[in-house]
Every structure is written in C-alpha cells, then in structure tokens.
Amino acid sequence: MPIKRLSIEPLKIPFKQAFVHASAVRxxxxxxxxxxxxxNSVEGIGExxxxxxxxxxxxxxxxxFIEVHREQWMTVTTIQQLRDWATEHTPIxxxxxxxWCAIETACLDLFGKEAGLPIEALLGLPPLRGQFQYLAVLGTDSHQSFAKQFQRYLSVGFTDFKVKVTGRLQDDIDKLTQLASTEDSTIRVRLDANNLWRDTESALSYLKRLPGRLTAIEEPLQVGDYDGCRLLARELKVPIILDESFLRLDxxxxxxxxPLSTWVINIRVSKMGGILRSxxxxxxxxxxxxxxxxxAQVGETSVLTRAALTVANSYRDILLAQEGAFGTxxxxxxxCKPPLMFGQSGLLDPTVVSERAGLGLVNSKATS
Structure with missing residues (x-):
C-alpha cells in the first residue's frame, strides 16, 4: 500500500545527566x-x-535530504523497492x-505492520531470542562523578565498561586505577579516544602509561588513519575498534x-545507513x-535500540559487545511506551517486542 504521508520531527529530549567525551558535550x-x-492510517517510525x-x-x-527525495519514496510499497532505491542511490x-536510516527503518516498520510480521520475519532473519547484554559507558566527567557512576554500574551487576579518554593524563590514570583496583576478575575495560591524537607516537606514549588491562581501544587516531592504528594494535597488543573510520562496506x-587480532568494527545502525546496510x-x-x-549514538531512543537488535541477533557469533539501550x-x-532498555546487569529482554509486527514498539507521541 503506498505511503500517504511522510513527516519528520526533530527530537530534543533532555538528558538526566550531561554526557561528555573528547568530541562533544551533550x-x-x-x-x-x-x-x-x-x-489505512497504519504508521511506521524510524530514527x-x-x-x-x-x-x-x-x-x-x-x-x-528528505525534502529532495520525498516524492520518490511515496510509491515504495515493498522491501525490494526499498532495496532497489538504496542500491541506485548508494553514493547519496x-x-x-x-x-536514510530514519527513512528505511520507518518503511520497514510499516511493511512489517502491513504484513503482520516482526521485521526479522519480514527480512528472513532469525527471530529475536534470549537476552542481550549491554556494556556501561563512562564519560569524561569529573573524578567524583566518574566514581559515583562507576559504583552505580557495579552495584547493578555491570562487568563490561567503555571508558572515554579525556586527554588529561593524570585524570585518565586515576579513573583507570579505580577500575583496575576492583577485585572482580570478570571486569573488562576498553577505551574510546574519539580521535584524540594526531600522531601514533603521541598516542602510544600516552596509552602505555595507563594502568590496568585493556581489551581494546576505539578510534585513538584521526579518522581513516589505518596505518597508525595497525602500529598501535601491534605495539599495544590490543585490537583497534573502528567507529568513525568505518561507515561503508567498501x-x-x-x-x-x-591479522585477525587487529580490528573490531563498531556497527552503529544510524551511521551505517540503516538496518540493511548494517x-x-x-x-x-x-x-x-x-x-x-x-x-549506539548517545541519546538514541527505543527506535534505534530496536533496530540494532535485529543486527545483533543475526550475528551473535561475532558479537563482542552491545552499546546503548539506555532509554529513561x-x-x-x-x-516509546514502554521504553526498550536494559535492566539489571545490563540485560535486555526483547520479549515485549519480539512477537509484535514491525519494530513492535508503541509510539507514545502518537497515542498521547
């Protein structure tokens, strides 16, 4: 059934606590x-x-982007037509x-609802099963705020942590010392530098002075500096996670x-251009x-959390970690009501959406 209406709304939902890292304060x-x-007034939503x-x-x-291409999408009624448009407009x-992620996700949600199928069934993918484990993210807050947040995560059972690097050496040493001092041997720590350093030598000197055992380092150098990251991976003996430096299949x-131990790819559905490209x-x-x-991007709602579950569920065998699902x-x-978000120990149970058509979410903005 053709699309009769397509609307876009900016979302500016306040955070309960500011989130700080090397590239932005949110x-x-x-x-x-x-x-x-x-x-028939059936709606699909995308973010x-x-x-x-x-x-x-x-x-x-x-x-x-939406205003330029809006009329072309109004005649799209099938997944194949959606794929064809995406293939023909890959450079765009x-x-x-x-x-495109927002458009594609909204269309997939609508097509699933029209067919009475969850998007996994619509796409011929395995149904959502079991729980999903999320990691905790610690920003570049003050030491006091960092310590409070870390203890809060520990108290509810988190063991996997992503720590944002500040570029202030003593601050980073103090924070990582706190993580290293815990007696829980199951705790895993990886760093996210958000492209902090401009050269390999500076990054290597800094990172070698940090305490504790790191499982990976995300985006330490400028975007696309694969050679420098290779050297860091070799010298530090930890994989480099590519985020800003990996957006496309090519x-x-x-x-x-x-070597297989060199890289990990961070697949964020929005930056990749939607579920199908992810x-x-x-x-x-x-x-x-x-x-x-x-x-996940900081501040995603349940819509992108749900979209990411489709990808995570299909590739659990190569999945090292999941981010996001912070919800409220x-x-x-x-x-969305209820919000799709992690609970105790960072676990998310998808039962509330797994059997429903489309994304399985209830848009509270549409029902309020």
Whole structure:
C-alpha cells in the first residue's frame, strides 16, 4: 500500500545527566523521528542520529535530504523497492546515512505492520531470542562523578565498561586505577579516544602509561588513519575498534588482509545507513573474520535500540559487545511506551517486542 504521508520531527529530549567525551558535550538528544503513514492510517517510525563529526550530517541536512527525495519514496510499497532505491542511490546515502536510516527503518516498520510480521520475519532473519547484554559507558566527567557512576554500574551487576579518554593524563590514570583496583576478575575495560591524537607516537606514549588491562581501544587516531592504528594494535597488543573510520562496506578493502587480532568494527545502525546496510557490513565482517560491536549514538531512543537488535541477533557469533539501550536511564522520557532498555546487569529482554509486527514498539507521541 503506498505511503500517504511522510513527516519528520526533530527530537530534543533532555538528558538526566550531561554526557561528555573528547568530541562533544551533550545534554539532550540530537536526532530525528520519521513517521510514514499508509492509506489505512497504519504508521511506521524510524530514527536517525546525525553527527557532524561522524557523517557530516545535521538535523537540517536530514530535512533537506528528505525534502529532495520525498516524492520518490511515496510509491515504495515493498522491501525490494526499498532495496532497489538504496542500491541506485548508494553514493547519496553514503553522504546521508543517518537520514536514510530514519527513512528505511520507518518503511520497514510499516511493511512489517502491513504484513503482520516482526521485521526479522519480514527480512528472513532469525527471530529475536534470549537476552542481550549491554556494556556501561563512562564519560569524561569529573573524578567524583566518574566514581559515583562507576559504583552505580557495579552495584547493578555491570562487568563490561567503555571508558572515554579525556586527554588529561593524570585524570585518565586515576579513573583507570579505580577500575583496575576492583577485585572482580570478570571486569573488562576498553577505551574510546574519539580521535584524540594526531600522531601514533603521541598516542602510544600516552596509552602505555595507563594502568590496568585493556581489551581494546576505539578510534585513538584521526579518522581513516589505518596505518597508525595497525602500529598501535601491534605495539599495544590490543585490537583497534573502528567507529568513525568505518561507515561503508567498501572500507573493508583497507582492513580485510590484516591479522585477525587487529580490528573490531563498531556497527552503529544510524551511521551505517540503516538496518540493511548494517546487516551487509556484519555479513562481510563474518566472512573475513573480524568481530563486531553493535554500537549506539548517545541519546538514541527505543527506535534505534530496536533496530540494532535485529543486527545483533543475526550475528551473535561475532558479537563482542552491545552499546546503548539506555532509554529513561539517560533520557527524561522516551518516545516509546514502554521504553526498550536494559535492566539489571545490563540485560535486555526483547520479549515485549519480539512477537509484535514491525519494530513492535508503541509510539507514545502518537497515542498521547
């Protein structure tokens, strides 16, 4: 059934606590909600999180992208037509991945509801089963705030931590010393530097002075510095996680011939350009033996949390960790009711959405 209405709404939901890292300070969401509606008033919803420092996108650029192509999408009624449009417009999507993510996700949600199928069944993927384990993210807050947040995570059973690097050596030493001092041997720590260093020598000198055992380091150098990251991986004997440096399938050409211990790919559905492109990257990663993390932009709502579950569920065998699913742990309110988010020990039970049509979410903005 053709799409009768397509709307876009910027989302600016306040955070309960500011989130700070090397590339940005965030106090509210920066994303868009796309709603597509058919002639029977059935709605599909999608979300995109533009990040200028990741994909070059903004809320305004998403608006422009949608206005330019809106009429073409109004006649899309099948997944194959959606795939065909994406294939024919690959270069355009490469420059507007978060925008396309919002459109694609909304259409898949709508098509699933029209067919009475969860999106996994719609796409011929395994149904959602079992729980999903999420990691805790510690930002570049003050030492006191960091300590309080860390203890809060420990008290509810988290053992996997992503720590944002500040670039202030003593601060980072103090924070990692605190993590290293815990007696729990199951705790895992990886760093996220958000492209902090401009040269390998500076990064190597800094990182070698940090205490504790690290399981991986994310984006230590400038975007696309694969050679420098290879050297860091070799010298530090930990894999490098590619996030801002990996947005498209064709970038496998730069990394697929390296030793398997060199890389991990952080697949964030929004920056990749939607569920289908994320699935394609995960498929190729499995073929060449590179593990993945299913990541998230800070401030995602339940919509992108649900989209990411489709990818994580299909590639559990190469999945090292999952990020996101903060819901109202971070947001003052979510757009879905109930919000899809992790609980005790960072575990998320997908039962509430796994059998429902489309994404299985209830848009509280539409029902309020």
């Amino acid at each position: 106090t509210e969401t920066e994303s868009v909600l796309v709603t597509v509606t058919n002639a 995109g999180c533009p990040r200028r420092y990741v994909t070059g996108e903004t809320v305004d650029s998403i608006r422009r 999507i490469d420059h507007n991945p978060a925008a 970038q496998f050409a730069s990394i697929q011939n390296d 699935l394609a990257v995960a498929k190729r990663a499995k073929e060449v033996g590179i593990p993945i993390i299913i990541g 742990h971070l947001l003052e309110q979510d757009i």
